[in-house]
Amino acid sequence: MKRNTEFVCSNCGYSSSKWLGKCPSCGQFNTFYEEEIIEKKEVSSYRKFEESKISSLTDIEINKEQRLITGIEEFDRVLGGGIVKGSLILMGGEPGAGKSTLALTVAGKIAKNDKKVLYISAEESDAQIKLRADRLDINSKNLFLIIETGVEKIVNIIEKENPELVIIDSIQTVYKETIDSYAGSVNQVRESCAQILYTAKRLNIPILIIGHITKEGMIAGPKILEHMVDAVLYFEAEKYYQFKILRSVKNRFGSVNEIGIFEMTSSGLLEIKSPSKIFLDNLQKEKAGSGIVTVMEGTRPLLLEIQALTSRRNFGVPQRTVIGVDYNRFLIIIAILERKLNLHLENQDVFVNVSGGIRIFETAADLGIAAAIYSSFKNIKIPTNLIFIGELGLDGEIRPVNFMEARISEAEKLGFERCVIPERVKTGNTKLDIIKIKNIIDILNIIKKGGE
Ligand SMILES: Nc1ncnc2c1ncn2[C@@H]1O[C@H](COP(=O)(O)OP(=O)(O)O)[C@@H](O)[C@H]1O
Ligand SMILES: [Mg+2]
Known part of the structure; x- marks a missing residue:
């Protein structure tokens, strides 16, 4: 057959x-x-008896209280100012990233405000969750645990209990009985998610679903769900050594590319509200081979230290090694330094590293990278009250970058005093000593002065 x-x-x-x-x-x-x-008929069976509602745009009322504020600033900001009612949010991440911990923390905060929250777990026992709740110091009568894997049953419970927030941990372990494939398969994940989505919209209850990403692909990746849900958050743990970063990659109700920074501690996730301070911790007053730059993470500027080291190599091809910086960009910067500043790097190993294990994707750090390499090679100390903002053109010209005011004001907040920026950019009101430069050649004066 x-x-x-x-x-x-x-x-x-x-x-x-x-x-x-x-x-x-x-x-x-x-x-x-x-x-x-799957037969299409079967797929849509859960909505076939509903009649479509029709309403004029002017008749639709929005009340201001459409968002649930968790009070976890890093989480609320990533969602664009809290959880929108009736929205379906997917939080993805590798096992162990801290998804369940964050979800339970969010549930605890909402429940504390006298709002009913259902935490539906399809992969852990209630004792395991209670243990985690104890660790996070969450204890609320309004937080209800449900251990359930059947989607139909989950929907029934949500309908009956009418909570203000639902968390489902995880989408890969729930299944629909009418579909004949294993939990976690593409069909199951997609159809379960569709039914949950429909429930969220129909009852106007926000639902946060957790999704695992595995490298083998045996479990259907949450990628297939991205187009269905209203917001997609990724909880990343590996890229940043000491921090966990919550990143929004899709958001129908807010800006994407916002990040929230957390640290996992024994009593739960700690919010890191001023990450630059931590990345720049223990900075000496002046230093050779160092350049402070700003990078934008969503709407928030981060200040990072670029470290460069050049060392003479007597034989063989010199090494070029970077961590956290785009390799091609780095090679271009080296070429510009060699040609424009007459820097003899041809027999030098050059290493560049970004503090805190952050990766830089922006060209705004070019000037800082160039300054760090130059100062290491010449062994001139650069004061660390100085920050560098600007993109390098092939001719050595310094080009403007976006978000200039935000970058400068963050530097000011953190106690920096001087700022090297491209000519012809608006800086807004600032107490910083602004040094405008046109070409990479001009940097020689600044670094020399700094070394005095
Ligand atoms: N007592 C503890 N102290 C510090 N970290 C802990 C503690 N218990 C668990 N963790 C950390 O929490 C993480 C697991 O979080 P969890 O929310 O279960 O992840 P996920 O749901 O994404 O798989 C692990 O990385 C683990 O190191
Ligand atoms: Mg988990």
Whole structure:
């Protein structure tokens, strides 16, 4: 008998009649799994009796209290100012990132404000969650735990209890009985999510679902859900050594690319409200091979230290090693330094590192990187009350970058005194001593002065 199956990419949901090694849609390798084809009729059965509502735009009322504020600033900001009622939020991350911890903390905060919260766990026992709640010092009568894996049952409970917030941990472990494939398969994850989405909208209850990402792809990645939900947050733990970063990659109700920074401690997630301070901790007064730069993370500027080290190599090809900076950008900066400042780096190993393990994707750090390399090579100390903002052009010209005022005001807040910026940019009102430069050649004067 011919089986009614198809092959589905567990990363993006692309389907094909035969197995493929590489997904033509998302480019991932070895992500195809065989699944039953679901009849479309069955898929939409949970909404077929509903009649569509029609309303004029002018009749729709919005009350101001549409958002639930958790009071965890780093979390609220990432969502654009709290949880929007009736929205479906997906929080993804690798196992151990701290998703359950953050979700329970959010649940605890909302429940503390006399609001009913359902925490539905499909992967841990109530004792395990209680243990975590004790560690986080959460104890509220309004927070209800439900251990349940069936989506239909979950929807019934939500309908009956009518809470103000629902958390489902995790989407990969819930399943719909009417679908004949294992929990975590693409079909299950997609259909469960569709039903949860429908519930959130119908009852106007915000639902936060947690999704695991694994490298093997056996469990359907939350990527296939991204287009369904209102907001997608990623909780990243690995990229930043000591911090956990909550990043919004999609948000129908706020700006994307906002980040929230946390640190995992024994009593829970600690909010890091002024990350620059920590990245710049223990900074000496002046230092060779160092340049302070600003990078924007969403709407928030971060101040970071670029460290450079050059060391003479007597034989062989000199090494160029960077951590946290784009390699090609770094090579361009080196070439500009060699040509424009006559710097002899051809027999030097050059290393560049960014403090705190942060990765820089912006060109605004170019000037700081150049200054750090120059000062290390010449062994001239640069005072660390000085920050560098500017992009380098191939001719050595310093180009303006965006968010100039935000960058400068953050530097001012953190007690910096001087700021090197491109010519012809508006700085707004600032107490900082602004040094405008046109070309990389001008930096020689500044660094020399600094070394005096
Ligand atoms: N007592 C503790 N002190 C510090 N960190 C802890 C403690 N207990 C658990 N953790 C950390 O919490 C993380 C697990 O968080 P969890 O919310 O369960 O992750 P996820 O749900 O994303 O898999 C682990 O990285 C672990 O190191
Ligand atoms: Mg978990």
